[in-house]
Amino acid sequence: MRSKQAATMSDVAREAGVALGTVSKVINGLPVGESYRLKVEAAVKKLDYQVNTSAKALKSNRSGFIALIIPNTITPFFALLTHHVNMALERRGYKMMLCFTEYDNDRELEFIRMVRHNQADGIIALTYTPDLEIPAGIPFVTIDRFFSVEVPCIASDNFGGGKLAAQKLAELGCKHLACLRIGSSLVNEPSKRKDGFVSGCMELELPFEVCNLPDGSPLSAFEVFLKRHILESDHPLDGIFCGNDSQAWQVVNILRTMGRRVPEDVQVIGFDGTRMFGNLDYVCSTIVQPVQDIAETAVNMVLSNDFTGLPPLVCLPVRYQPGGTTRDSVQTEANE
Numbered sequence: 001m002r003s004k005q006a007a008t009m010s011d012v013a014r015e016a017g018v019a020l021g022t023v024s025k026v027i028n029g030l031p032v033g034e035s036y037r038l039k040v041e042a043a044v045k046k047l048d049y050q051v052n053t054s055a056k057a058l059k060s061n062r063s064g065f066i067a068l069i070i071p072n073t074i075t076p077f078f079a080l081l082t083h084h085v086n087m088a089l090e091r092r093g094y095k096m097m098l099c100f101t102e103y104d105n106d107r108e109l110e111f112i113r114m115v116r117h118n119q120a121d122g123i124i125a126l127t128y129t130p131d132l133e134i135p136a137g138i139p140f141v142t143i144d145r146f147f148s149v150e151v152p153c154i155a156s157d158n159f160g161g162g163k164l165a166a167q168k169l170a171e172l173g174c175k176h177l178a179c180l181r182i183g184s185s186l187v188n189e190p191s192k193r194k195d196g197f198v199s200g201c202m203e204l205e206l207p208f209e210v211c212n213l214p215d216g217s218p219l220s221a222f223e224v225f226l227k228r229h230i231l232e233s234d235h236p237l238d239g240i241f242c243g244n245d246s247q248a249w250q251v252v253n254i255l256r257t258m259g260r261r262v263p264e265d266v267q268v269i270g271f272d273g274t275r276m277f278g279n280l281d282y283v284c285s286t287i288v289q290p291v292q293d294i295a296e297t298a299v300n301m302v303l304s305n306d307f308t309g310l311p312p313l314v315c316l317p318v319r320y321q322p323g324g325t326t327r328d329s330v331q332t333e334a335n336e
Contacts, residue, residue, distance in 0.1 A: 012047060064093070066123070068124050069124070070126050084291055109132075115138075122140070122305070143294060149312040150307070156289040156294065158191075160318060175235075193287075245271065269284070269320075273321060285325045287319070
């Protein structure tokens with residue numbers, strides 16, 4: 001039996017009803033109109049078109065690999081980001097070289113040297129090394145950490161997200177707020193979540209407390225803070241914003257062991273948009289990051305290989321999502 005002939009770029013162009021050059025641009029991650037990109041991607045899927053990465057690399061003098069340097073994939077945000085970067089690269093005919101650093105500065109530097117030696121076509125990195133020197137001669141895009149105007153950075157609107165959390169808690173009737181965070185001491189974009197929350201509280205003229213702890217701090221520090229400002233206070237906290245959803249979930253558990261009901265007594269908002277089992281209910285009420293948009297933007301930037309005219313910081317919008325730890329979640333469930 002004769003085997004089915006592999007689809008060509010011309011076949012994809014014919015199926016999509018576009019020019020061959022448009023197909024080439026989409027496959028190589030170059031900018032085209034959104035409608036054209038969707039048509040080409042649909043045709044690629046329908047025809048099962050396979051990009052010949054070896055031939056592409058020889059012809060273009062590119063390896064066909066992009067490195068993603070990231071702490072781990074245990075953290076839900078990192079896992080989802082890794083998934084979307086990989087999918088975005090695959091749609092453009094590239095492969096992902098995945099490098100886990102486990103927050104180890106030496107490993108970060110080792111991976112950067114390794115990637116340069118193996119001549120990857122670019123690096124997308126989420127790094128934590130102080131005074132990291134960005135290598136020359138290779139496209140380098142960072143996520144959540146601004147280095148300089150020469151190095152593009154993509155992030156969510158962390159400041160706006162923190163401010164939105166304060167506004168939502170106020171809208172839901174909270175009178176005494178707090179921000180609880182355990183995070184890196186580096187100056188990076190996520191650290192702006194606390195700043196946005198403080199700004200929101202000050203604009204609303206609401207009293208607030210801040211518990212901002214360095215990475216590695218024990219969870220018991222949150223417990224001590226909450227006991228002091230809830231059980232031992234004349235004006236107990238009734239609204240809490242946490243640096244991420246994992247910390248929000250832990251805070252909810254602490255509150256319940258203290259005999260406080262969530263959300264009836266204390267309302268809690270996290271940050272990230274983490275969902276149970278990847279795509280089910282949100283683990284808590286949260287500020288949702290546009291993770292797929294972050295990945296797509298990072299991939300488009302690193303493949304463009306030309307950062308001229310690009311803004312040094314691309315800040316993508318976030319949104320609020322009820323998830324069971326705020327009173328609007330209870331109202332939403334009752335109306336369904």
